[in-house]
Amino acid sequence: xxxxxxxxxxxxxxxxxxxxxxxxxxxxxxxxxxxxxxxxxxxxxxxxxxxxxxxxxxxxxxxxxxxxxxxxxxxxxxxxxxxxxxxxxxxxxxxxxxxxxxxxxxxxxxxxxxxxxxxxxxxxxxxxxxxxxxxxxxxxxxx
Amino acid sequence: xxxxxxxxxxxxxxxxxxxxxxxxxxxxxxxxxxxxxxxxxxxxxxxxxxxxxxxxxxxxxxxxxxxxxxxxxxxxxxxxxxxxxxxxxxxxxxxxxxxxxxxxxxxxxxxxxxxxxxxxxxxxxxxxxxxxxxxxxxxxxxxxxxxxxxxxxxxxxxxxxxxxxxxxxxxxxxxxxxxxxxxxxxxxxxxxxxxxxxxxxxxxxxxxxxxxxxxxxxxxxxxxxxxxxxxxxxxxxxxxxxxxxxxxxxxxxxxxxxxxxxxxxxxxxxxxxxxxxxxxxxxxxxxxxxxxxxxxxxxxxxxxxxxxxxxxxxxxxxxxxxxxxxxxxxxxxxxxxxxxxxxxxxxxxxxxxxxxxxxxxxxxxxxxxxxxxxxxxxxxxxxxxxxxxxxxxxxxxxxxxxxxxxxxxxxxxxxxxxxxxxxx
Numbered sequence: 001x002x003x004x005x006x007x008x009x010x011x012x013x014x015x016x017x018x019x020x021x022x023x024x025x026x027x028x029x030x031x032x033x034x035x036x037x038x039x040x041x042x043x044x045x046x047x048x049x050x051x052x053x054x055x056x057x058x059x060x061x062x063x064x065x066x067x068x069x070x071x072x073x074x075x076x077x078x079x080x081x082x083x084x085x086x087x088x089x090x091x092x093x094x095x096x097x098x099x100x101x102x103x104x105x106x107x108x109x110x111x112x113x114x115x116x117x118x119x120x121x122x123x124x125x126x127x128x129x130x131x132x133x134x135x136x137x138x139x140x141x142x143x
Numbered sequence: 144x145x146x147x148x149x150x151x152x153x154x155x156x157x158x159x160x161x162x163x164x165x166x167x168x169x170x171x172x173x174x175x176x177x178x179x180x181x182x183x184x185x186x187x188x189x190x191x192x193x194x195x196x197x198x199x200x201x202x203x204x205x206x207x208x209x210x211x212x213x214x215x216x217x218x219x220x221x222x223x224x225x226x227x228x229x230x231x232x233x234x235x236x237x238x239x240x241x242x243x244x245x246x247x248x249x250x251x252x253x254x255x256x257x258x259x260x261x262x263x264x265x266x267x268x269x270x271x272x273x274x275x276x277x278x279x280x281x282x283x284x285x286x287x288x289x290x291x292x293x294x295x296x297x298x299x300x301x302x303x304x305x306x307x308x309x310x311x312x313x314x315x316x317x318x319x320x321x322x323x324x325x326x327x328x329x330x331x332x333x334x335x336x337x338x339x340x341x342x343x344x345x346x347x348x349x350x351x352x353x354x355x356x357x358x359x360x361x362x363x364x365x366x367x368x369x370x371x372x373x374x375x376x377x378x379x380x381x382x383x384x385x386x387x388x389x390x391x392x393x394x395x396x397x398x399x400x401x402x403x404x405x406x407x408x409x410x411x412x413x414x415x416x417x418x419x420x421x422x423x424x425x426x427x428x429x430x431x432x433x434x435x436x437x438x439x440x441x442x443x444x445x446x447x448x449x450x451x452x453x454x455x456x457x458x459x460x461x462x463x464x465x466x467x468x469x470x471x472x473x474x475x476x477x478x479x480x481x482x483x484x485x486x487x488x489x490x491x492x493x494x495x496x497x498x499x500x501x502x503x504x505x506x507x508x509x510x511x512x513x514x515x516x517x518x519x520x521x522x523x524x525x526x527x528x529x530x531x532x533x534x535x536x537x538x539x540x541x542x543x544x545x546x547x548x549x550x551x552x553x554x555x556x557x558x559x560x561x562x563x564x565x566x567x
Contacts, residue, residue, distance in 0.1 A: 039375045039376065041369065044421065045421055088287075092158045
């Protein structure tokens, strides 16, 4: 399954990137972690995002569109970076996420969200195919 | 502790173990030169972790912890074994000396992680193993799939797959295969079967050769993962990158390949909005790197370049068929095969008209390898149809439908035959 892992923003990350020693060490640890993800075939994509002061929001209400300039309040609801991982299940995603070095100087949070997959679109599976698959499975189990 | 909480902890530990399992088995197989023993030891390490970790928490470097725990068990095992040969005794002593606490092992692990895993992959795909068993063994040892999962993936049954894996392990033991990455000239020779195994697994998922469903995405995902591991551990091998590019780009079409009713949708009729742009981007990047490394004319890189031609066309009508025909000409030279010739005929028919395709088909009409190959009459039917020879086209489509192994594909071919009888 494919998951997106969000690195949540913090007040520090929203301020930009003062290159402290602590940050350099974190980047080093993060580099190693990323390498591990790549070597395990788990990493599909990933990148960091600039603080929300560089961002814009488009608010919809009926036909109206309002553009709101960043920065946005509620730093912890914002995203500072993301990965896309290919994992077997959510347990594996959690196990990898726990291995991640703390991405921020203070307390911080990762959020894992699975993508919709083909199997989630049940209409692709006709009753005949489902029945046939079940029959095959029963047959295999019986042998 | 409540049962639900214990279950959660056990599931979390098993997930950590799954991440480490292949590398653990790789290290243990190298040490014990016995895959069965390596698997047993890894399983014992899991049991130890399930006992210890709920109390102590998951260690910072679980891989090193598991390896250390298993090494100790392996050494004890060697000592206890009355059958232990002198060689094993020496090995145990060596390991004792090397075992200067977890730190030393961690350092060793860091150095050799990739190398050990790669050694395991090379062993599982070794030419001494029967080709159909290589895929099963690789999925078991490297992919961590259960025998049941492998049986389901290959629409086989568990005893058959279990027997296949056992035979494969015996072949490895009998030939004294080392769990090492081959060097020099041997590396080149041994790399080909590794790539073959990965692509075979991918294809079994992508173009299911039998059974009711057209694609089996989990098998594709497993093959892509193996491909990504190989590309990470051998970053300068153009054909590894070529294979990865090929799989990423082909997999980008998985969702579009079957229609809402589960039926086969040919490339030119697919809804390209459903193609996975992320995988296409990854595939094009890997292909670019393969070409930059001088591998543009490798068989996998050429196939990836072909897939890339389709991926770059936003609409089917934008497809550069002349470029595709040219790539097939090159592929036919480096990888001569009747199947490539068939695809070459299709490409030429699209670039230069159905008669060009029919002329190329005539050259391979008598190939024994294609006698029961549905795509051959299917292509002929298509060329004849486009040339306006509907009666002959109908016969060709019906012949193709009779040979199709996949029910979804058969339905589609019969539909095309029906369309010949009553042209719209």
